[in-house]
Amino acid sequence: MQRVRTFTASLGDSSDIVQKEMFELAGARASEASAGRDGGQKLVLRPEGTAGLVREVVASTFGAASTIGPTAPLRLAYAGPMFRRERPQRGRERQFTQLGIEVFGLGKEVQDGGAYASVQGELEALEAASGFLADIGLQSGSDYQLRINSLGTSACQGAYAEVLREYFNSAAADGGLSGESVARLERGAPLRILDSKHPADAAAVAGAPTLLGSGLLSSAAEARFHALCDGLAAAGIDYVVDETLVRGLDYYTETVFEVVGSATSLGASQATLLAGGRYGELATVMGGPASLPGLGWAAGLERLVLALDETHGSEGWGPGAARPVAVISTSGDAVASATDIARELRVSAHCSSLPVVHDYDGVVKPLSSSAVSKRLRRAAKAGARLVVLVYSPDRIVVRDLDAASQVEVARDGVVAAVAELTAS
Secondary structure (H helix, E strand, C coil), X not given: CEEHHHHHHHHCCCCHHXXXXXXXXXXXXXXXXXXXXXXHCCEEECCCCHHHHHHHHHHCCCCCHHHCECCECEEXXXXXXXXXXXXXXXXXXXXXXXXXXXXXXCCCCHHHHHHHHHCHHHHHHHXXXXXXXXXXXXCECCCEEEEEEECCCHHHHHHHHHHHHHHHHHHHHCCCCCHHHHHHHHCCCHHHHHHCCCHHHHHHHHCCCCHHHHCCCCHHHHXXXXXXXXXXXXXXXXXXXXXXXXXXXXXXXXXXXXXXXXXXXXXXXXXXXXXXXXXXXXXXXXXXXXXXXXXXXXXXXXXXXXXXXXXXXXXXXXXXXXXXXXEEECCHHHHHHHHHHHHHHHHCCCCCCCCEEEECCCCCCCCCHHHHHHHHHHHHHCCCCEEEEEEECCXXXXXXXXXXXXXXXCXXXXXXHHHHHHHC
């Protein structure tokens, strides 16, 4: 149970979730008021995970929101039941299980690191999504497609909304919109029409002006979007730019993305397996600092199971139980090489079953020996047997924590060394 204000303030009063999909708890308002809490505010069963988690980060000492930043990001994962008053159908239930990740603090470094540095959070989240889907048996291309877009800042969205309002008013006058989309237009939510799956809206949505093509996207937002595209290409993650992708929640700014499955049994309206984006202003809505950007994604477990069942059938599916490999950057100069090594380990045919953890938080100058020891203890606590210590692009050590031994390897020999030690 959560306060209804958590969702009306963050998802938007005009969102489908707020308009027609929330389960309000009968009598909750009266009982809260009599107890002198919350001013009698209504309670609902939570329809999604991000808004409540952000509120918790902002409100509790656990979050320590003012200290979260590029050198000390906060990464959280969650899983649990969510509830929406939907019309039940395959892949869309009134109670469903959502799992997701959220990253807070990454993105504030744009002033120092430029556009590429400001999208490291997105790249990290999307690499995690790609790795997760591969671990459970879903492959890009054959099983799903990653679609991305930029919504720009709230100012960009405001200007774009005016352009869309004029366009969709004209479409409505010609009978080219569904009744549901006309209602969205009347509520002042023209962007939500782009998310419509109604057949009557298809032609209008296909011909709608786009934010990327309208010249309304700010130069900074455009630079960050291009940096994201370059970063995904460098990571070997396939994607397509979908300029009609908006997501159905008000809190998104700039980057949004969806993983759309190819399972035919789900149908077009239930094909989204995983989705998310950046929410640069959500912490402020929840009463937190304006300098706390966040981003993340969530996936519906039931839809993933349906997609896997169609893809794999009786063959079975699921992740392995291998112990993770930790990659530790010991200096700022080593972070780029360590990132490449972690990526190579994840995709190598010899090591793809191994979970890979890259520990680089806050590494700017070379770490002291005690700081390296602290990170080694953190790797051991996470269950790692092997640790790749990247001191510089030319000095790399693979340490076996179980055997208390280590070997120095050449840059191009890291994957082979890890594979050999894993097999021993």
